[in-house]
Amino acid sequence: MTAEPSAPTTPRPGARPYPLVVRTTAIDDLPGGPAALVDLLPDARPLTWVRRGDGIVGWGEALRLDTWGPGRFADAEAAWHETLERAVVRDEVGLPGTGPVAFGSFAFDDSAPGDDAHEPVRAGGTLIVPRVVVGRREGRTWLTTVDTAGSLSSPPADVADVLARTPRTPVGAPGDITWRDGALGADDWADVVREGVDRIRAGALEKVVLARDVIAHTTEPVDPRWLLARLAAAYEACWTFSVDGMVGATPELLVRSEKGLVTSRVLAGTIRRAGLSDDDALLRAAQLARSSKDLEEHEYAVASVAHALAPFCSSMNVPDAPFVLHLPNVMHLASDVTGVLDARGGGLTPDGPAAGPTSLALAAALHPSAAVCGTPTHLARDLIREIEGMDRGRYAGPVGWLGADGDGEWGIALRSAELSTEDPRCVRLFAGCGIVAASDPAAEVAESEAKLEPLRYALGS
Numbered sequence: 001m002t003a004e005p006s007a008p009t010t011p012r013p014g015a016r017p018y019p020l021v022v023r024t025t026a027i028d029d030l031p032g033g034p035a036a037l038v039d040l041l042p043d044a045r046p047l048t049w050v051r052r053g054d055g056i057v058g059w060g061e062a063l064r065l066d067t068w069g070p071g072r073f074a075d076a077e078a079a080w081h082e083t084l085e086r087a088v089v090r091d092e093v094g095l096p097g098t099g100p101v102a103f104g105s106f107a108f109d110d111s112a113p114g115d116d117a118h119e120p121v122r123a124g125g126t127l128i129v130p131r132v133v134v135g136r137r138e139g140r141t142w143l144t145t146v147d148t149a150g151s152l153s154s155p156p157a158d159v160a161d162v163l164a165r166t167p168r169t170p171v172g173a174p175g176d177i178t179w180r181d182g183a184l185g186a187d188d189w190a191d192v193v194r195e196g197v198d199r200i201r202a203g204a205l206e207k208v209v210l211a212r213d214v215i216a217h218t219t220e221p222v223d224p225r226w227l228l229a230r231l232a233a234a235y236e237a238c239w240t241f242s243v244d245g246m247v248g249a250t251p252e253l254l255v256r257s258e259k260g261l262v263t264s265r266v267l268a269g270t271i272r273r274a275g276l277s278d279d280d281a282l283l284r285a286a287q288l289a290r291s292s293k294d295l296e297e298h299e300y301a302v303a304s305v306a307h308a309l310a311p312f313c314s315s316m317n318v319p320d321a322p323f324v325l326h327l328p329n330v331m332h333l334a335s336d337v338t339g340v341l342d343a344r345g346g347g348l349t350p351d352g353p354a355a356g357p358t359s360l361a362l363a364a365a366l367h368p369s370a371a372v373c374g375t376p377t378h379l380a381r382d383l384i385r386e387i388e389g390m391d392r393g394r395y396a397g398p399v400g401w402l403g404a405d406g407d408g409e410w411g412i413a414l415r416s417a418e419l420s421t422e423d424p425r426c427v428r429l430f431a432g433c434g435i436v437a438a439s440d441p442a443a444e445v446a447e448s449e450a451k452l453e454p455l456r457y458a459l460g461s
């Protein structure tokens with residue numbers, strides 16, 4: 001079936017996706033700088049995955065694949081495979097992020113609380129194939145166009161042509177901001193943390209990650225490009241992302257899979273950085289690296305990632321000790337776990353094992369890590385559902401991109417905000433903290449405030 005360009009982008013249930021015509025060509029003359037890719041985005045529905053000026057941005061929707069519930073990763077992957085089988089591709093660049101690319105964002109939990117407490121809503125996942133992608137990697141830049149009609153025989157477009165076809169709407173500031181509590185105010189959330197500590201001390205589990213939300217009401221509509229440009233420039237060590245209304249700059253990489261090598265940047269153990277002189281920051285970093293409470297929290301997170309990756313890898317490197325990652329707002333204990341994929345490991349393809357697991361299959365296997373859920377996983381997830389008191393939505397879920405060969409990068413949607421679909425002047429910000437037996441509720445409230453800082457800053461507050 002060939003669809004007209006104006007056809008709906010989500011196939012009807014049971015319908016086969018439209019064949020995509022995908023062409024990647026090298027381009028030049030892109031300006032440099034951390035926000036240069038973001039600055040190309042023409043409208044307020046941007047798709048973004050950038051870090052230190054490299055990455056991909058996309059716009060338009062050639063195809064959208066929505067999935068639900070516990071099968072949201074596997075169903076998305078199956079739909080992606082089906083899409084690729086019918087795609088016509090010419091990739092003249094051949095780098096990670098060229099050719100067909102889908103941006104994705106997935107809910108943290110399998111379900112979300114419904115109106116009826118006994119009937120939770122199945123939480124979602126989405127893959128979006130943009131009509132246009134512009135990418136950069138180590139000085140090489142490219143343009144990918146995706147059509148739902150036509151053929152590769154038409155001449156390749158250049159960026160100026162493509163941008164002329166989609167004039168750039170101006171980016172405006174969000175204006176004045178009024179803050180209000182999300183599901184719980186800070187004091188009530190401190191009680192939730194206290195409850196978490198009590199359960200851990202009673203021996204029910206070892207670690208739980210508890211999160212809170214705050215709501216920003218702005219006087220002007222929030223344009224995600226405003227947030228992205230500020231985040232990409234101020235948080236260069238982070239992956240700045242935007243997928244389907246979820247926007248942020250995460251320091252935590254759930255998994256990158258590239259040519260048989262996998263990497264995961266695990267974070268857990270945090271100390272506030274803002275306001276400290278460089279000397280004081282170094283002193284605090286040394287304290288963090290020795291803090292038994294933070295090292296314990298970190299160890300759980302590393303173990304959960306190493307355990308989840310092991311079945312897919314023929315060899316792995318798990319660092320003995322973490323390093324301290326310095327961000328403008330906080331410092332984290334960080335470990336880069338790496339592995340070599342065992343080519344026999346099965347992916348989530350509908351027809352059985354692929355040559356190796358895709359990055360999305362790996363993200364599904366790693367999610368939720370102890371960095372955002374706890375230890376043991378199922379007990380921590382149950383406790384989150386029981387006491388956290390809010391729907392996380394896609395906060396702390398995987399966010400990133402997937403390529404045609406299965407390679408891709410998936411971050412954890414932290415330091416993030418969800419733009420309201422109903423009210424363009426409303427944004428929900430999230431932050432969470434790992435809780436262990438030695439955690440202090442007041443300190444965790446302060447830590448959550450520090451983790452809210454990037455998005456508060458991005459809004460201009």
Ligand SMILES: C=C(O[C@@H]1C=C(C(=O)O)C=C[C@H]1O)C(=O)O
Pocket residue numbers: 209211252267268269270297332371372414415430431432433434435451
């Ligand atoms: C849950 C968040 O962050 C996670 C929790 C951390 C901690 O408790 O030390 C550190 C980094 C992340 O793994 C968040 O930012 O919302």
